[in-house]
Amino acid sequence: MLLRRYGMASVSSFRDVIANMYYNELFDELSEYIEDNPDKLESNSYHVQSPDEAALSDFDIITIDITDSPGNSILFDVIVSAEVEIAETVRRNRESDGIEQWFRISCKADLDDGIQNFQINSVSIYNKYRESKLGRLSEYLVPIIEKEQFDDVATDFLSEFCPEALSTPIPIPVDEVVKRMGLKVKEIQLTKHFTIFGQIVFGDCTIEYYDRNERTYKPLEVSRGTILVDPNVYFMRNVGCMNNTIIHECVHWYKHRKYHELVKTYNSDALLISCRVNETTKYKKQWTPEDWMEWHANGIAPRILMPKSMTIKKIEELIKKNELLFGTHDRLNIMENVVYELADFFQVSRIAAKIRMLDLGYKEVEGVYTYVDDHFISNYSFKADSLHKNQTYSISLSDSFFEYYANPEFAKIIDSGNFIYVDGHYVINDSKYIKRLENGSIDLTDYAKLHVDECCLLFDLKLNKASKMDIVVYLDSIMFRKATPDYNRVPTFNPDKHNMEVFNRSEELKKFHEEFVEEGQHLSRTTQTFSQAVYGHIKRKGYNKVVFIEKTLLSGKTYDRIKNNELNNPTLETVVAICIGLELSPTYSEEILRLAGYTLNNTPQQLAYKKLIHSYRGHSIYECNEVLEALGLSPLCAKAYKEMIS
DSSP states (O other), X not given: OBOOTTOOOOOOOHHHHHXXXXXXXXXXHHHHHHHHOGGGSOOOOSSOSSOSEEEEEEEEEEEEEEEEOSTTXXXXXXXXXXXXXXXEEETTEEEEEEEEEEEEEEEEEEESSSEEEEEEEEEEEOOGGGOOOTXXXXXXXXXXXXXXXXXXXXXXXXXXXXXXXXXXXXXOOHHHHHHHTTXXXXXXXXXXXXXXXXXXXXXXXXXXXXXXXXXXXXXXXXXTTEEEEOTHXXXXXXXXXXXXXXXXXXXXXXXXXXXXXXXXXXXXXXXXXXXXXXXXXXXXXXXXXXXXXXXXXXXXHHHHXXXXXXXXXXXXXXXXXXXXXXXXXXXXXXXXXXXXXXXXXXXXXXXXXXXXXXXXXXXXXXXXXXXXXXXXXXXXXXXXXXXXXXXXXXXXXHHHHHHHHHOHHHHHHHHTTOEEEETTEEEESSXXXXXEOXXXXXXXXXXXXXXXXXXXXXXXXXXXXXXXXXXXHHHTTOOSSOOOSSTTEEEEEOOOHHHHHHHHHHHHHHHTOHHHHHHHHHOOTTTOOHHHHHHHHHHHHTXXXXXXXXXXXXXXXXXXXXXXXXXXXXXXXXXXXXHHHTTOOHHHHHHHHHHHTOOOOSSHHHHHHHHHHHHOTTSOHHHHHHHHHXXXXXXXXXXXXXXXXX
């Protein structure tokens, strides 16, 4: 048998399997109970008040309450709605009627290559108050586990397979845990394009793997209890560490074997779980069993690698150590080192360590190892009480553009020219908070990095409704994926108290900004032509012809026409290239646009121009073109740009 790597068929519920396989046994047992206990029925019949005879006509299974048990055994109650014929003798007359009665049929079975040793333990009148949520399984035999229980499950796992990790902080001996569980690990390339980073095999079978040398898929026999991992994925796709994937698969084995025994009753080929890179998180009205199992493994695995009580103990130890090293006030370096050393100690990724610390209430680490626009931004810090759950001071450039288009309040703030996008933040455009580096780029000042709550806009992290991403509870459990600010939640601007205070501060600073004093002296709206104004900026900047061409991607001929006051009807693209290339302030840029006869409208291209002018100042025309292309818009001076980057 060759097991295809992609595969599980549609899933039948445990209810359906029991109904198909054991209907007759359930009918016979229920029928006997009803016939023996007519007086226990809850008769609501007008004709038959106290039945002395009863017979089962038919029944429907309403639901099945399933309780997990050690090993392969399960206990379950089949809740049925039965049609019952009842009768009694009243004044020598035989009265009869039909009623509906709910029953609880308590059963037991073993799961071993399907359902074995099925037996009925008892039948009783249904009483909903007997239901218990402890140790429950879903109708697909997947454990019902809330997020708040993940740490408890992790503790139970370690109690069984690594109890020493609960008494003192230690890196989890993953190889030893695998051995104690009776499992084994095999490293192999699973797919051509590295889409699967791990698999757990629930039965002897033959799988497909990708032979990189021969560039084809080949069969491979694997035994039950084998964990297959693709080490290439960690380097190629940035999905976390090897330890996390192995423990992830161990969680599947620990909690999800019964599901696979159920599936095997009607699909003998379903013998593995494949854990893919970038699993789908699109919105669903109802999750599949596979969705729930991945949620469990994603959330529980990092908690096994970093058990709650021992992790807190280690964090506090590292904080004290680094306070002695850096001093108690240097919280940024302290937290950076704590995350780094915590990750090194528990042998997890730095992002996993950071997210675990956030999960445990250490909000200060939000500002370290933050990943925006495919790179780590500079570390930053803030007052502990300034940031609440599901908030961030960082935002990707693409997210900010979409927010600019969609949120008029945010667009108004950005169009003020008071803020500039620097290193993943919208920061007040003032020399107190931004500085120019020797290479010409801009960065946050050291003061700004330590006080982002004072100078940066704050964003609420909300579910991406536009793309209908999945519910937040799923996202909260992922601790080892790519370190984006938050998975499938987008930063959304809210004109709350914090942001209005920052905006008001920017307005106050604006009044004293040296550049605006210079601008007031420089601008001469009534006497200057477009060419004269632009050439004035060129001379003010100290640029020559070569620098002008390099910074704007415009031609030498265009420079000459500007110098000679001959460029009277420039294209909008030319004007914007000049504003960006000369790094003009929003005030200067608006004046140049006015002199050229342009007012930017709300088309996507011109909205993008407006945002680049107002909040992306200091970034080169090449960087701005990258933004435009990422948005699906035309770059500035496209021909020259393509030639320069080719």
